[in-house]
Amino acid sequence: MLIDSHCHLDFPDFSADLPGVIARARAAGVTGMLTIATRVAKADTYRAIAEAHPEVWYTVGTHPHGAAEEPDVAAETIAGLAQASPRCVGIGEAGLDYHYADAAPEAVQERVLRAHIAASRLAGVPLVIHARDADDHMERVLADEMGRAPFRAVLHCFSSGRRLAEAGVELGLYVSFSGIVTFRRSHDLRDIARAVPRDRILVETDAPFLAPEPHRGRTNEPAYTADTARSLAETLGLPAGDLARITTANFFTLFDKAAGTTPGAA
DSSP states (O other), X not given: OEEEEXXXXXXXXXXXXXXXXXXXXXXXXXXXXXXXXXXXXXXXXXXXXXXXXXXXXXXXXXXXXXXXXXXTOXXXXXXXXXXXXXXXXXXXXXXXXXXXXXXXXXXXXXXXXXXXHHHHHHHTOOEEEEXXXXXXXXXXXXXXXXXXXXXXEEEOSOOSOHHHHHHHHHTTOEEEEOGGGGSTTOHHHHHHHHHSOGGGEEEOOOBTSXXXXXXXXXXXXXXXXXXXXXXXXXXXXXOHHHHHHHHHHHXXXXXXXXXXXOTTOX
């Protein structure tokens, strides 16, 4: 059994055939999927997808690309939405992304991130963290917030530098690897994966983005978690079955609320 710990099933890429997408995932051995929020305002959309498909859980939160659209949503509001459904098992994705010139100001992104960290604590569910071209700032925020009060989190779709991975692990975070780890030139990322403790590793697609080899260039979907998992298993020198068991156990340890609504349950 594999879990796709991060996908976006609400995106238009899947609207015409979501049942087929989920069926193909199950056929590939991916029996659970976590669909990730990008806007708090769309919480009802994510909830509807999860309630219609017992293989799916969801999160609630604001992606850093939307920080300027939702700059002041209170932590209590986010936490309340997360507590409103047994299928909402996490907060986010929230974080820092300085890759694009027209991104929200750094101060706004940081404020939104800190609100989501507070919501994670209030709701008792983990935070899904997005970090891109912001390693030093992200490390400072995480260290500061963890020093104030602990929270659980995962650095999703990890493609940052080794130092952020090390800092995250030191702070108790998990690290999730996507199809990027299968790319021919991702030597440094595979080296980072080898250094992450086995009990902190997750696997994901970030679908519809970043399809792994041999599907690169296509629309990514949860079924391709199996391809990323096989590549990651080879990187770590593990049988594919062992990697599946490890990452699935890690998912349910981090997203422990999901354990009460396991895949296939009504």
